[in-house]
Amino acid sequence: MLTVHSTLPADSFSLSFSQNMTNNLFQNRFAERDQLSNLSFYMDKNFSRLSLFAEGKYSYLFENSNLAYYTQDAGLDYIYPIDEKSAFYFSVAGRGIFYRSEYSDFNYLSANFFAAFKSYLSQTSILKSNYSLDYKNYRDSVFDFISHSLMVSFDKYFQTKTTLKGEIDWGYKYFFSPYVYDEVLTAETNTNSMGGKGKGNAHGSYQYVYQTKSQADGQGIQVFSLSGWIAQGLGNKIGLRFSGMRQWVLSGQNPFFFIEEFYMVENPSYDRFSWEGYQLGSQLTLLLPWNIQLKLGYTMANKEFPGIENLDLEGNPLGIIRKDKRKQIEVTTEKSFPRFSVFVSYFYVQNSSNDLYFDWNGHYFSVGIEWNIPLGAKQ
């Protein structure tokens, strides 16, 4: 065949499965056990310098099967070299998430544009920058938003096997219409002390509900952060890293009165735009015998949520801003075989909050396998 010298560098297809177990699915003081199974595929196909990729994932919850969901991503990317030390990377991607009945308000379609630049200023220092544009259109339009993120980082490697890195991030998120209109108010509607209105929260229940504020509270949130880390190689098979990050909300605040975060579920009102504070972390990576990779990590965070008022366990506002302190321990091990890789991970999270509902801790255990199936040219 004439195609024996195919110029395609990679056409890959992989299947992965993971089983996740937790004793606190909804991450609040009323801990609820569940198991979550993820089955996903990933594929990409290269056409010249353009690469098309697609990924689908089905997640099934055993105890809360009405929260099962499917995620589909698809997109294309392109690398544009400037010279032998610098290049641009561009990608355009779309995503759809489809939850079953309990979470169907969170079904969304989204579009993302991502541009990155990387340049070796010298053989030991790297300048990186990227910009990301996200648009998400939810089934319940109160969550619809567009966001912009810009990042610039610089790192320097020293002959002592030490790497220093500094990073600046800026982000802006704009909710198009985070207000509940009269026609969607239901029997569970509350009027709160700040004069806003919306669906009442359901402390003690797993069902996601939300409250929104009056229009005067604004729709845009602007955040800025500084972060850095120092990494040290210890011998040839051990890496140690200490990191720190400080984030400020420059303008705006969360338009929702009540936010929650659930294990493995993306929440539009609880993301990097919802808090200010700091985070410190440390990570040890080791290469063990038989090429087993082990990661040990510890992270602590101190976060304040502008615009999010504390509620008592009956859902009454207490007039103070929610503050959380979180400690997290992580142990992850991974082993790669010729055609597949397996991993086991464990996380312990302890979240102390001045809102008693969010004073919680949880254990998270995952085990998974990823199987790579070659489709393209070997070269």
Place this chain on the structure above:
Amino acid sequence: MKRKADVILLMILLLVSLPSFGQKTGHFYNVDQEIRIEGKIQKIVMEPRYKDNSPFLIVTLEEKDTKKLYTVEISPVGFFDQDFHKGEHLIVTGSLTSSGEKEMNIIAREVQSKGETFILRDKHGFPTWRGGKGLMGRKGKRKGKRF
């Protein structure tokens, strides 16, 4: 008649050789030529390797014991995924595609650095790196890290 046959033969040879334009002879992953080396990075560049395709991250490695220089092909997206620096220690497993020259060329299958392992190809040499999603943090999601 013979002249016509010569022209057809010439065209066939031309067609066969076109797709391999830009590649060195024998430039493919040969499992029988697999080696494992350890050394320090001497140079990092992004360089075209295959016609009409994205350039590859190429690392020049000085072998620890013999001080020989190896040119190691990482991957196209590797330029953005991995932040290697001159002086860093790497352990590379891959296929030797040329020898006897001043620098020997290796197509990398697995790279180890700072306690981490990067799998670039399966044991038969089929690429396993991924496109754009690799830059968007998907690895963390896969391991259930969303708190």
